[in-house]
Amino acid sequence: MEVGKVKRVAGPVVQATGLKASMYDLVLVGEEGLMSEVIGISGNKHVIQVYEDTGGVKPGEPVKETGAPLVAQLGPGILTSIYDGIQRPLTKLAEASGDFISRGLFVDGVDHKKKWEFKPIVKKGDTVKAGQTIGEVQEQLLIKHKIMVPPRSKGGTIKEIYSGNFTVDETVAVLEDGTKLNMLQKWPVRQARPTIKKLAPTIPLRTGQRVIDGFFSLAKGGTAAIPGGFGTGKTVMQQTLSKWADVDIVVYVGCGERGNEMADLLHEFPELVDPRTGRPLMERSIVFANTSNMPVAAREASIYTGMTVSEYYRDMGYDVMMTADSTSRWAEAMRELASRLEEMPGEEGYPAYLGARLADFYERAGRADVLGGGQGSVSVVGAVSPPGGDFTEPVTQNTLRMVKVFWALDSKLTQRRHFPSINWLDSYSLYDKDLEPWFVENVNPDWNKNKRRAMAILQENAELEEIVMLVGSDALPEDQQITLEVARMIINFWLAQSAMHPVDTFCPYKKQFELLAAILKYRDYAVEALQKGISVEQIKSVPSKDALAKVRLEAEYEPILQKVMAQMDADFKGLK
Amino acid sequence: MTKEYKTITEIKGPLIFVEKTEPVGYNELVEIRTGGELKRGQVLDTSDEIVVVQVFEGTGGLSKDSAVRFTGDVIKMPLSPSIVGRVLSGSGRPRDGGPEIVPEVMRGIAGAAINPASREKPRAFIQTGISTIDGTNTLVRGQKLPIFSGAGLPHNDVALQIARQAKALGEAESFAVIFCAMGITNEEAQHFLADFERTGALERAVVFLNLADDPAVERILTPRLGLTTAEYLAFDLDMHVLIIYTDMTNYCESLRQMGAAREEVPGRRGYPGYMYTDLAIQYERAGIIRGKKGSITQFPILTMPGDDITHPIPDLSGYITEGQIIVSRELHRKGIYPPIDIRPSLSRLMNSGIGKGHTREDHRAVSDQLYAYYAEGNDLRGLAAIVGKEALSERDKLVLEFADKFEKKFVNQGRDEDRSIFETLQIGWELLADLPESMLTRIDDKYIKQYHPKYAGTAKK
Numbered sequence A: 001m002e003v004g005k006v007k008r009v010a011g012p013v014v015q016a017t018g019l020k021a022s023m024y025d026l027v028l029v030g031e032e033g034l035m036s037e038v039i040g041i042s043g044n045k046h047v048i049q050v051y052e053d054t055g056g057v058k059p060g061e062p063v064k065e066t067g068a069p070l071v072a073q074l075g076p077g078i079l080t081s082i083y084d085g086i087q088r089p090l091t092k093l094a095e096a097s098g099d100f101i102s103r104g105l106f107v108d109g110v111d112h113k114k115k116w117e118f119k120p121i122v123k124k125g126d127t128v129k130a131g132q133t134i135g136e137v138q139e140q141l142l143i144k145h146k147i148m149v150p151p152r153s154k155g156g157t158i159k160e161i162y163s164g165n166f167t168v169d170e171t172v173a174v175l176e177d178g179t180k181l182n183m184l185q186k187w188p189v190r191q192a193r194p195t196i197k198k199l200a201p202t203i204p205l206r207t208g209q210r211v212i213d214g215f216f217s218l219a220k221g222g223t224a225a226i227p228g229g230f231g232t233g234k235t236v237m238q239q240t241l242s243k244w245a246d247v248d249i250v251v252y253v254g255c256g257e258r259g260n261e262m263a264d265l266l267h268e269f270p271e272l273v274d275p276r277t278g279r280p281l282m283e284r285s286i287v288f289a290n291t292s293n294m295p296v297a298a299r300e301a302s303i304y305t306g307m308t309v310s311e312y313y314r315d316m317g318y319d320v321m322m323t324a325d326s327t328s329r330w331a332e333a334m335r336e337l338a339s340r341l342e343e344m345p346g347e348e349g350y351p352a353y354l355g356a357r358l359a360d361f362y363e364r365a366g367r368a369d370v371l372g373g374g375q376g377s378v379s380v381v382g383a384v385s386p387p388g389g390d391f392t393e394p395v396t397q398n399t400l401r402m403v404k405v406f407w408a409l410d411s412k413l414t415q416r417r418h419f420p421s422i423n424w425l426d427s428y429s430l431y432d433k434d435l436e437p438w439f440v441e442n443v444n445p446d447w448n449k450n451k452r453r454a455m456a457i458l459q460e461n462a463e464l465e466e467i468v469m470l471v472g473s474d475a476l477p478e479d480q481q482i483t484l485e486v487a488r489m490i491i492n493f494w495l496a497q498s499a500m501h502p503v504d505t506f507c508p509y510k511k512q513f514e515l516l517a518a519i520l521k522y523r524d525y526a527v528e529a530l531q532k533g534i535s536v537e538q539i540k541s542v543p544s545k546d547a548l549a550k551v552r553l554e555a556e557y558e559p560i561l562q563k564v565m566a567q568m569d570a571d572f573k574g575l576k
Numbered sequence B: 001m002t003k004e005y006k007t008i009t010e011i012k013g014p015l016i017f018v019e020k021t022e023p024v025g026y027n028e029l030v031e032i033r034t035g036g037e038l039k040r041g042q043v044l045d046t047s048d049e050i051v052v053v054q055v056f057e058g059t060g061g062l063s064k065d066s067a068v069r070f071t072g073d074v075i076k077m078p079l080s081p082s083i084v085g086r087v088l089s090g091s092g093r094p095r096d097g098g099p100e101i102v103p104e105v106m107r108g109i110a111g112a113a114i115n116p117a118s119r120e121k122p123r124a125f126i127q128t129g130i131s132t133i134d135g136t137n138t139l140v141r142g143q144k145l146p147i148f149s150g151a152g153l154p155h156n157d158v159a160l161q162i163a164r165q166a167k168a169l170g171e172a173e174s175f176a177v178i179f180c181a182m183g184i185t186n187e188e189a190q191h192f193l194a195d196f197e198r199t200g201a202l203e204r205a206v207v208f209l210n211l212a213d214d215p216a217v218e219r220i221l222t223p224r225l226g227l228t229t230a231e232y233l234a235f236d237l238d239m240h241v242l243i244i245y246t247d248m249t250n251y252c253e254s255l256r257q258m259g260a261a262r263e264e265v266p267g268r269r270g271y272p273g274y275m276y277t278d279l280a281i282q283y284e285r286a287g288i289i290r291g292k293k294g295s296i297t298q299f300p301i302l303t304m305p306g307d308d309i310t311h312p313i314p315d316l317s318g319y320i321t322e323g324q325i326i327v328s329r330e331l332h333r334k335g336i337y338p339p340i341d342i343r344p345s346l347s348r349l350m351n352s353g354i355g356k357g358h359t360r361e362d363h364r365a366v367s368d369q370l371y372a373y374y375a376e377g378n379d380l381r382g383l384a385a386i387v388g389k390e391a392l393s394e395r396d397k398l399v400l401e402f403a404d405k406f407e408k409k410f411v412n413q414g415r416d417e418d419r420s421i422f423e424t425l426q427i428g429w430e431l432l433a434d435l436p437e438s439m440l441t442r443i444d445d446k447y448i449k450q451y452h453p454k455y456a457g458t459a460k461k
Helices: A090-097 A210-215 A234-244 A259-271 A296-315 A327-340 A354-363 A394-402 A411-415 A432-442 A447-471 A478-495 A509-531 A536-540 A543-549 A557-574 B155-165 B186-198 B218-236 B248-261 B275-283 B312-320 B329-333 B363-387 B394-411 B421-432 B445-451
Strands: A003-010 A013-017 A025-029 A034-042 A045-050 A062-069 A071-074 A116-120 A133-140 A143-148 A156-161 A164-166 A173-175 A185-188 A197-199 A223-227 A249-257 A285-291 A319-325 A366-369 A375-384 B008-012 B015-019 B028-034 B037-047 B050-055 B067-074 B076-079 B087-089 B105-108 B125-127 B147-149 B175-184 B205-211 B240-246 B295-303 B323-327 B340-347
Touching: A013 A025, A025 A045, A034 A296, A045 A296, A062 A185, A071 A296, A133 A156, A185 A296, A210 A447, A210 A478, A210 A509, A223 A234, A223 A394, A234 A249, A234 A259, A234 A319, A234 A375, A249 A259, A249 A296, A249 A327, A259 A285, A285 A296, A296 A319, A296 A327, A296 A354, A296 A375, A327 A354, A327 A375, A327 A394, A327 B275, A354 A375, A354 A394, A375 A394, A411 B340, A432 A447, A447 A478, A447 A509, A447 B363, A478 A509, A478 A536, A478 A543, A509 A536, A509 A543, A509 A557, A543 A557, B028 B050, B076 B218, B105 B218, B147 B155, B147 B312, B155 B186, B155 B240, B155 B295, B155 B323, B175 B186, B175 B218, B175 B248, B186 B205, B205 B218, B218 B240, B218 B248, B218 B275, B218 B295, B240 B248, B248 B275, B248 B295, B248 B312, B275 B295, B275 B312, B295 B312, B312 B323, B329 B340, B340 B363, B363 B394, B363 B421, B363 B445, B394 B421
Parallel strands: A223 A375, A249 A285, A249 A319, A319 A375, B087 B205, B147 B295, B147 B323, B175 B205, B175 B240, B240 B295
Antiparallel strands: A003 A013, A003 A062, A003 B037, A013 A045, A025 A034, A025 A062, A034 A045, A071 A185, A116 A133, A116 A164, A133 A143, A156 A173, A197 A366, A366 A375, B008 B015, B015 B050, B028 B037, B028 B067, B037 B050, B076 B105, B323 B340
């Protein structure tokens, strides 16, 4: 390994000479050995981005090569971890340096001393190929960590395989050709892990959020963007998704996040109970927290680190959801580094390769046949924070070209305290058609019909509201007044959902369907009543309508809903 | 002893370029002597051939003969408990005629990041006595909540009122106010100091003053010094620290000026590409550390150029801070003080600091309900302007009236009026009581039964 010399230091970018390192190789800068990455080579000079503060680093200090790119360490013990952007566990950092993060610290992403009980599932003489599971470790009470033959290795015939307690570095199996297998994989974070083939998005990812599942559903292995200026409820939205999405593993990447919000998340997460198992949610989660004041180069790397860990669990056959909050902060890190490198800026100062990088990232999502057999998925929810809420800016535009679902968070809705503040007119899901057969088969044949009916009402409502703004609602024909009223019900009784309410925070498919069906039933009654000549005022003031509003807050809603609907039937029959 | 160099090759704006013989560290503190004067600077770029230094006190009077000494150390702030009550310059030197600070400790001012895993979740309610903050945009300890304002609006009065009135409920703990002025006028500074003296606040304050005619580069130092002091008071001396800095816009202008002088590739509107990270490093120094008694709460004030909230300074700030308090020109013109527009204002940490055990159980619901009808009432004003008030439905008329009353009674209050949270909620309930009960859709029935003036026996006579 060569040792080079620092030539120049300006912020997080260092130039060095005398190195032979390749692009994206990890190098250690200065006396303190600051973690850094080669991001440019010109003549005999290497351009290096440093993941830590460079204060005090002098020209002439050594730069050591490591001979490898930035890798994620993959093995049992990743779950429940809270890492920084380059997979250093934050609690270990705190033990090493106290409450403030100092630099030059090396902490491994997985514990190399801890022993795990390895149970083989293949035996001597079996032939194994790359990606195949050779054994299991009970990583958490409900999650089995599959020990796989590393991808891109040759595989072969098992000569020896052991069972018992091992550290991640100890050999658990030996192949005929002498290859030793242990429980640790190292994978370069900037490279996608291979699969056999990517699959079509035909299974929805249930989130329990009516506006999402009902209107703008995400597929397993799909990609979604949440754009929103500040104050649109983006963070709450993402946290709600982490809690409720029906995936096995949740990977949360706080990229350029607020420290206090991270603290809130870290505080709240361990206390959250997984609704499906009654176990702490943290047992199936991994958090990457690189707050906005932590080094910018590590922020740039955090998205890749998070994705690599997500892919690793996908390869075991799990469904993984990765939330990245926020990809705009990530893009800004790229911009900041590009400007330090004095690269020619593209649109709004972002580097010209912005679109390519975003595409690379979102393309790593997907449901796939994994190498070891079976299927796994990585679904990605990326937040973008367009400056000034301007959706035409480059990060948002490049993201929208890639993702299939767009949940348009709307600050106007936030101001009215309508949550989730997803605008039902601007949002879309391109998985709609792919997912329809699933809903018909698994929930109700009328699912898609009702959805389209409700959306049509909201669409008409938006047009009518413009007229109302000019002439007032009393001037509208009666049937249109009913449309306004029904739209108001859909918005307030169905689309609005309280993340704070213990029951309302999660709404199963069946309940979603029945609540919406009830509102549409009211519309049918109302239209019928109008034809009989009953006044709009009377229709609007049936008591069962208001009772319908509170059904969503009930856990055992079915008898209540039945009662309300029976009441509604009676109400309308009684109108004269 | 480190060497002195007389090898300045170029002086450009606030920067000097020094050729040198020995390696110099990035961010190192530099001392420059010219005549009898000592100036300080910091290394921005270092290489074998040339070192770029930004000079905090300005380059006026420097020549190629000036002697440059690299100290081999980063900039540090002298700190001791006696710093409380002092008025210092924007670069941390005594400005009140008092002695230099005799340090108990010296701290680097760059500000290491608090480990997110060591942070405590902020949740202690701070009562500011201002209804629009306590009631609808509640502040909690450890939060950073900027005031977004515009030129000519009374944001300084609001800041002063908060500094005067802020307290935790039912606790008497040691607390301190740090005031960092960056590029404000002498007159404004006098106003602040006079108020601090009038109310005795100076005794528990540390003031850093960089005035409009002080060197712009010094402003880059000022918040860092203030925050280093804040960390010392909070985490070494267990104090609850409220830090107010005004005006962040001037700070950002200085960043831009430095970027231009260094011929960096500019980002949006000429501000440097790293402005987000730079602001984050300041703002993120707010918070609470697990196991420590003290806390740092930040109130940065910034004036939005042209009242434009999409301007890079408020925009980037809004992404880092936990909400914002918006001072509105429209309300100010109506003669309402404090002219805080609650609609675009937001406190992201509000939920953790309100409700049972913090303020009162009905707080969230009341706040949401007030918010909803004020927002709707505002929209209706547009409609009423077109079709006339008479054409509105009865419900809409009620909502419209509600919005007017809300501004006059809830938003509007005296400059010295210190409302308790319970008074604030009571005013809210009285306004809501003018609406039919069926319209209070966001409030649980049990709170209505308990707190609605009609049931609580507190209805207006």
